[in-house]
Amino acid sequence: MKLDTSPQHIGIVGCSAEGAALCYKTICIESSKILGKHAHPEISMHTHSLAKYVDCLNSNDLSGVGELMLSSAQKLKMQGADFLICPDNTIHQALGYVKERSPLPWLHIAEVVVLSAKSRGFRQLGILGTRWLVESNVYPEKVESLGLTWKRPASEEINEMGRLIMEELVCGIFMPESVTYFQSVIKNLKDDGCDAIVLGCTEIPLIINDSNSPLPTLNSNRLLAEAAIKEAVEYKKYI
Secondary structure, three states, X not given: XXXXXXXXXXXXXXXXXXXXXXXXXXXXXXXXXXXOOOOOOOEEEEEOOHHHHHHHHHOOOHHHHHHHHHHXXXXXXXXXXXXXXXXXXXXXXXXXXXXXXXXXXXXXXXXXXXXXXXXXXXXXXXXXXXXXXXXXXXXXXXXXXXXXXXXXXXXXXXXXXXXXXXXXXXXXXXXXXXXXXHHHHHHHHHHOOOXXXXXXXXXXXXXXXXXXOOOOEEEHHHHHHHHHHHHHHHOOEEO
């Protein structure tokens, strides 16, 4: 028997193209800092049509969302993945349903983000994302479990953010006016007492980051990718 030190195989359950692609790219690039030039863990990805997820979300069918995620999980298991990540905050609403039947373990994006917030000393987080996410309990329950507090944007801001995300960002459209709008939402959350902002849609980091945000950012896409690298690299098994 010997120790196998090769990284685990990461399975990515994709939802939107831009978010999944950014997560994949980040894992590949950031892994080289640990594993050496051009090196990264084995990665497989499976994505159902985004339209299928949107149909389920619009009808509040979380079991349908969960079935799509499970289908991806099963395919990724067959491809050899050791564990799973999903670079989409919104569909984490169905993860409780999924984990009971999943063939593989998952990392939870909100857990990763909130742990980072706690370690950095933030106390009150503003949550950005689609209406499906921002009005859900995906982040509040994780935030409160670590003794932090949270704020949502105003209802009209949530609606407009959702429109910009679904009509522009997930389609690879990045407009200067949209950057300005997100900055204004963040400024309002800062004025309301927030000391950091959760970029709770994995496309938001394509237009908002620490250099142009009124508050420090918690980039859910990057934080999940970094957590996946750590999980893949630090895991050891005997063969």
